[in-house]
Amino acid sequence: xxxxxxxxxxxxxxxxxxxxxxxxxxxxxxxxxxxxxxxxxxxxxxxxxxxxxxxxxxxxxxxxxxxxxxxxxxxxxxxxxxxxxxxxxxxxxxxxxxxxxxxxxxxxxxxxxxx
Amino acid sequence: xxxxxxxxxxxxxxxxxxxxxxxxxxxxxxxxxxxxxxxxxxxxxxxxxxxxxxxxxxxxxxxxxxxxxxxxxxxxxxxxxxxxxxxxxxxxxxxxxxxxxxxxxxxxxxx
Numbered sequence: 001x002x003x004x005x006x007x008x009x010x011x012x013x014x015x016x017x018x019x020x021x022x023x024x025x026x027x028x029x030x031x032x033x034x035x036x037x038x039x040x041x042x043x044x045x046x047x048x049x050x051x052x053x054x055x056x057x058x059x060x061x062x063x064x065x066x067x068x069x070x071x072x073x074x075x076x077x078x079x080x081x082x083x084x085x086x087x088x089x090x091x092x093x094x095x096x097x098x099x100x101x102x103x104x105x106x107x108x109x110x111x112x113x114x115x
Numbered sequence: 116x117x118x119x120x121x122x123x124x125x126x127x128x129x130x131x132x133x134x135x136x137x138x139x140x141x142x143x144x145x146x147x148x149x150x151x152x153x154x155x156x157x158x159x160x161x162x163x164x165x166x167x168x169x170x171x172x173x174x175x176x177x178x179x180x181x182x183x184x185x186x187x188x189x190x191x192x193x194x195x196x197x198x199x200x201x202x203x204x205x206x207x208x209x210x211x212x213x214x215x216x217x218x219x220x221x222x223x224x225x226x
Binding site: 004031033040041042043045048050058090094096102103104105106107108109 | 149151156157158159160163203205207212213214216217218219
């Protein structure tokens with residue numbers, strides 16, 4: 001019954017490395033989102049996508065980029081990882097506005113540590 | 116600026132207690148308010164509220180929206196240790212696919 005899958009549960013990377021976080025959904029959702037979650041700060045939107053090859057910046061896009069080449073896959077890229085990007089990363093997807101009944105479906109999260 | 120504020124930020128109770136979690140919002144063109152429960156991993160959907168004064172219930176959990184007060188409450192009766200989680204409140208604006216999230220309330224239920 002897996003719906004939104006994030007490729008790694010835990011990840012440890014070195015400062016300066018290029019990091020790829022993958023998210024795949026099997027519900028044919030149009031919208032996909034990347035958030036980071038930090039204690040005391042809640043969920044903050046990094047990037048989102050309404051369609052294939054389409055992307056829009058969220059509230060904290062600096063240091064990140066994304067790719068959506070296929071409808072089911074939305075990748076988050078840390079171009080040069082830094083210690084302040086140590087966080088829990090959550091991917092989510094949703095149907096378009098007219099069909100939305102229960103908001104987002106979330107993946108299980110990737111806990112990234114940059115050392 | 117759109118804002119969703121949850122209170123309290125953390126709460127510790129004993130099993131069997133009843134708790135009320137609060138969510139207030141300031142967003143343009145409000146469409147709906149959602150509650151999620153997050154245990155160790157993915158947040159899971161609890162309720163979506165669009166109409167004022169209509170209570171939604173699921174077992175021991177219930178929620179209601181007050182559009183006049185721009186707020187919602189989530190009630191949990193007869194709490195159990197399995198209710199320990201972060202509860203997230205989020206709001207949809209009309210014309211937007213993005214949810215605006217509050218910072219969450221961390222509930223700890225002790226035996």
